[in-house]
Amino acid sequence: MKKILIAGGTGFVGGYLVSHLTQLGYEVHVLTRKALAESEQSGTKFFEWDLEKSYIDIKAFEGVDTIINLTGENISAGRWTTKRRLDLIESRVLSLNLLYKYIEHHAIAIDKIISSSAVGYYGACTTDTLFSEDANSGSDFLAHICKLWEKAARQFESLGVKTVILRKGIVLGKEGGMYAKLAPLARLGINVSVGNGKQYLPWIDIRDLGRIYEFIIHQEDARGVYNAVAPQHITMNDFSYVLLRSFAKTSLLPNVPGFMLKLLYGDMAVMLLQGSRVSDEKIRRMGFKFIYDTIERSLLRDGK
Numbered sequence: 450m451k452k453i454l455i456a457g458g459t460g461f462v463g464g465y466l467v468s469h470l471t472q473l474g475y476e477v478h479v480l481t482r483k484a485l486a487e488s489e490q491s492g493t494k495f496f497e498w499d500l501e502k503s504y505i506d507i508k509a510f511e512g513v514d515t516i517i518n519l520t521g522e523n524i525s526a527g528r529w530t531t532k533r534r535l536d537l538i539e540s541r542v543l544s545l546n547l548l549y550k551y552i553e554h555h556a557i558a559i560d561k562i563i564s565s566s567a568v569g570y571y572g573a574c575t576t577d578t579l580f581s582e583d584a585n586s587g588s589d590f591l592a593h594i595c596k597l598w599e600k601a602a603r604q605f606e607s608l609g610v611k612t613v614i615l616r617k618g619i620v621l622g623k624e625g626g627m628y629a630k631l632a633p634l635a636r637l638g639i640n641v642s643v644g645n646g647k648q649y650l651p652w653i654d655i656r657d658l659g660r661i662y663e664f665i666i667h668q669e670d671a672r673g674v675y676n677a678v679a680p681q682h683i684t685m686n687d688f689s690y691v692l693l694r695s696f697a698k699t700s701l702l703p704n705v706p707g708f709m710l711k712l713l714y715g716d717m718a719v720m721l722l723q724g725s726r727v728s729d730e731k732i733r734r735m736g737f738k739f740i741y742d743t744i745e746r747s748l749l750r751d752g753k
Contacts (some may be wrong), residue, residue, distance in 0.1 A: 451666060452512045454478045456498075456544060457519030457565075461625030462655065466517065467493055469659040478509050500543050503550070510557050515666055518564040518602070520544035524594070528715045534590065538597055545601035553608060561611040563665055564602035568618050568651045568678065570595035573723040575648045581728040582616070582674045590716065599674070613671050615661065618678035618727060621747055622655030628692075628748075635692040640700040644707040646686030648724040651678045654741035664737050675732045681743045682726045688744060695748045 458467050458479035470477050471492040480498045496509035521541040527533055545564065552559055571580040572587015586592045595616070605612045621628050631641040653661075658677060665671050683691075686704075693700055710718040729739075741747040 450474050450476065451514040452476045452478065453515050453517060453666070454480065454509055454513040455517045455519065456480045456548060457521065458517075460519065460523075461622065462620055462658065463519045465622060465624065465655050466519070466659055466662060470663070473663065476512075478513060480505065480509055498547070500540075500547060503547055505547065505551050507551070507555065510551070510555070510559075513557075514560050516548065516559055516562040517662060518545060518548065518562060521565065521598070524567075524569075524591075525717065525720060527717075529590065529717050538594055541594065541598045542601045545598075545604070549601075549604050549608070552605070552610070559605075559608075559610050561613065561666070561671075562602065562605050563613045563615065563662060564598075566595045566599050566602075566614050566616045566674070567591070568616050568676065568727045569720075570599070570616055571725060571727065573719040574725055575723050576725050579726045579728050580676075582676055582731055589719070591720065611672055613665055614674045615665075615677040616674060616727075617658065618651035618653045618676075620655050620658055621652055624655075626655075631692060632696075635689070635698060636696045638693070638696075638698040638700050640689055640702040640704060641692060642685045642689035642704040643710055644685070644704060644722040646684060646689070646704050648685050648722060649726050650683055650685050650688050650724050651676075651727040652683065652688070652744070652747075653677055653679050654747040657739050657741050660740070661732065661737060664735075668735060671735070675735075676727050676729055677732070678727045678729050679742055679744075679747070680729050680733070680739055683744050685721075685724070691744045691748050 453475050457463050459481055467477050477493045479495050481495050496506040498505040522537055524537055569591030570586050572589050572592045586596050599614050602614050620626050634641050661677055707722050710721055
């Protein structure tokens with residue numbers, strides 16, 4: 450069984466992925482900013498790293514075949530001030546640069562790296578365009594982050610490392626992310642849609658995302674970029690309706706007006722108010738089969 454190193458393995462997605470992979474029998478090494486004891490969960494070990502000091506515990510790489518990179522500050526955690534914009538970029542790019550530096554300097558034999566990106570690569574806009582992996586990038590801040598993020602990941606190709614980049618949609622799961630923020634409101638019968646609600650919401654159930662990582666680990670020919678989004682294209686209004694249904698609720702309340710979000714969040718509001726359709730065809734052509742392929746299958750099992 451392969452040994453996996455996860456950078457950024459203590460967040461919402463990382464925590465789920467560590468649990469998922471260890472349950473499948475993988476031995477997982479996790480890079481953290483604080484030294485932690487070995488997990489009670491069999492098969493998980495924690496190793497310290499420090500971006501500011503350009504330090505990684507070299508033992509983290511022992512026996513590792515595949516690296517999964519999930520690093521990056523939460524893009525929706527605060528207003529996009531000049532400093533925060535820089536932090537959002539550096540938390541993504543510098544972590545990859547440090548991993549690359551260690552692998553190159555110590556001649557570490559890594560077979561594959563699976564790195565993160567986001568559908569924000571295509572730009573924050575609402576159109577009927579269906580974006581596939583070969584589409585041009587957008588020109589806004591979200592797209593700029595993703596382009597730098599992906600460029601940093603592609604440097605591993607020069608070391609002969611198979612490099613896969615997952616452009617993820619909104620990840621839905623009970624333990625965190627968008628669901629955890631909006632479910633308490635929906636439970637009270639509050640409409641959680643924003644703006645006109647017609648913006649598309651590219652999404653993926655965290656359980657299918659975990660399965661995609663497992664799938665890519667085993668695909669010897671996997672290279673390049675794959676969209677990690679569910680097959681069903683939904684709008685923000687669709688999401689709110691199904692989320693309310695999952696709690697046996699309906700709502701007559703109007704959507705939260707766009708101008709209020711702009712006052713609260715500034716430029717960051719564009720993430721909530723704009724969205725386009727993103728294609729999952731490439732990953733399905735490789736043979737991946739979604740279980741949670743509709744928003745109903747994702748939410749109605751988990752709501753109550």
